[in-house]
Amino acid sequence: MRIGIVCYPTFGGSGVLATELGKALAQKGHQVHFITYQQPVRLSAFNPNIYYHEVQVPTYPLFDFPPYETALASTMVNVIKNYNLDLLHVHYAIPHASAAYMAKKILHDEGYDIPVITTLHGTDITLVGKDKMYSPVVAFSINKSDVITAVSQNLREETHSTFDIKKEIEVVYNFIDVKRFNRKPFDAFKKVLAPNGEKVLLHASNFRQVKRVPDVVEIFYEVQKEIPSKLLFVGDGPERLPAEDLGRKLGIFEKMIFVGKQEQIEDVFAIADLFLLPSEYESFGLAALEAMASKVPVISSNAGGLKEVNIDGVTGYTANVGDVQTMSERAIEILRDDATLQQFRQGAFDHAQQYNMDAIIPQYEAIYRRFCKDC
Numbered sequence: 001m002r003i004g005i006v007c008y009p010t011f012g013g014s015g016v017l018a019t020e021l022g023k024a025l026a027q028k029g030h031q032v033h034f035i036t037y038q039q040p041v042r043l044s045a046f047n048p049n050i051y052y053h054e055v056q057v058p059t060y061p062l063f064d065f066p067p068y069e070t071a072l073a074s075t076m077v078n079v080i081k082n083y084n085l086d087l088l089h090v091h092y093a094i095p096h097a098s099a100a101y102m103a104k105k106i107l108h109d110e111g112y113d114i115p116v117i118t119t120l121h122g123t124d125i126t127l128v129g130k131d132k133m134y135s136p137v138v139a140f141s142i143n144k145s146d147v148i149t150a151v152s153q154n155l156r157e158e159t160h161s162t163f164d165i166k167k168e169i170e171v172v173y174n175f176i177d178v179k180r181f182n183r184k185p186f187d188a189f190k191k192v193l194a195p196n197g198e199k200v201l202l203h204a205s206n207f208r209q210v211k212r213v214p215d216v217v218e219i220f221y222e223v224q225k226e227i228p229s230k231l232l233f234v235g236d237g238p239e240r241l242p243a244e245d246l247g248r249k250l251g252i253f254e255k256m257i258f259v260g261k262q263e264q265i266e267d268v269f270a271i272a273d274l275f276l277l278p279s280e281y282e283s284f285g286l287a288a289l290e291a292m293a294s295k296v297p298v299i300s301s302n303a304g305g306l307k308e309v310n311i312d313g314v315t316g317y318t319a320n321v322g323d324v325q326t327m328s329e330r331a332i333e334i335l336r337d338d339a340t341l342q343q344f345r346q347g348a349f350d351h352a353q354q355y356n357m358d359a360i361i362p363q364y365e366a367i368y369r370r371f372c373k374d375c
């Protein structure tokens with residue numbers, strides 16, 4: 001099949017998922033066309049089945065806000081026609097679903113029918129999408145998609161309770177390549193970070209408010225009183241400085257290490273003992289799944305789809321949003337002795353297997369085939 005994929009090219013979960021999906025589809029012999037404003041971060045290796053089309057947004061002195069959505073829809077039209085695409089799969093509704101609707105209508109007038117699949121990822125519904133400045137367009141364009149998918153049952157329910165969606169929303173869970181995350185720890189790296197055999201707690205995110213990064217610091221504050229440990233932060237964003245300040249205020253900054261954005265995240269997971277994700281909301285929590293595939297148990301909140309991914313008492317523990325007391329007690333329980341840690345490591349790893357790409361990608365292919373009878 002010839003598939004167009006539209007996504008954010010950055011480190012966010014939706015862009016990572018879309019890029020990995022495109023790469024996997026290309027490996028299976030499909031022709032994949034990425035349409036986005038920048039090369040996706042995980043799209044580095046050359047594959048003759050992968051095409052990348054950059055959305056150029058011409059500027060003009062009149063524009064305080066260059067019209068990205070118009071440029072995106074036009075690029076979609078051009079790529080779909082020039083490469084005779086079978087379908088368009090857009091990840092994250094804003095503004096991709098409405099741009100896709102515009103492209104679909106333009107092509108319809110030219111006698112070309114392009115099916116649009118919209119995958120909802122989370123904040124496009126729960127945080128940004130429900131804002132009144134976006135919601136009419138978001139609801140309309142989701143309803144106009146030929147297929148709507150959500151990355152968890154929770155997001156499906158949230159979407160139905162937020163918008164009047166008249167179509168079935170199908171759940172296709174996020175996936176990972178479990179082989180990629182099954183790595184041996186890079187000893188030299190671990191020795192630098194934790195020279196005295198300290199346990200390594202890890203948080204990886206875009207440091208937005210929804211991640212509750214100060215809770216990560218507070219959980220660690222309690223843990224390090226009981227267990228010799230270090231706290232490793234991967235990623236960057238607006239909550240990083242407040243987290244650093246809180247660490248200084250609590251007198252634990254020397255035990256906190258910020259390594260910024262990392263592409264080889266699997267090497268970082270390989271040296272971690274526990275992953276912390278106390279988010280206000282996660283539709284899914286892809287980073288938690290990546291941790292689990294790396295045999296790293298997870299302490300998370302029980303918000304949104306996290307309960308579907310992090311199984312309480314098996315892959316780690318969940319607690320109510322903001323309940324840092326319970327989260328730190330559970331973290332200490334897991335880290336206190338090696339047998340318990342090993343049990344949770346194995347529980348996390350075993351559960352992650354069901355999200356392997358081999359199980360999930362055929363679900364997307366089956367959706368595509370509904371529109372591509374000869375494929």
Ligand code: GMT
Nearest residue numbers: 012013014121122123282283284285286
């Ligand atoms: O909020 C983020 O971390 C980024 C955001 C995105 O759209 O890239 O993540 C959302 O999509 C991910 C992939 O499906 C999910 O794993 C995240 O849980 C979800 N984030 C939220 O719901 C807050």
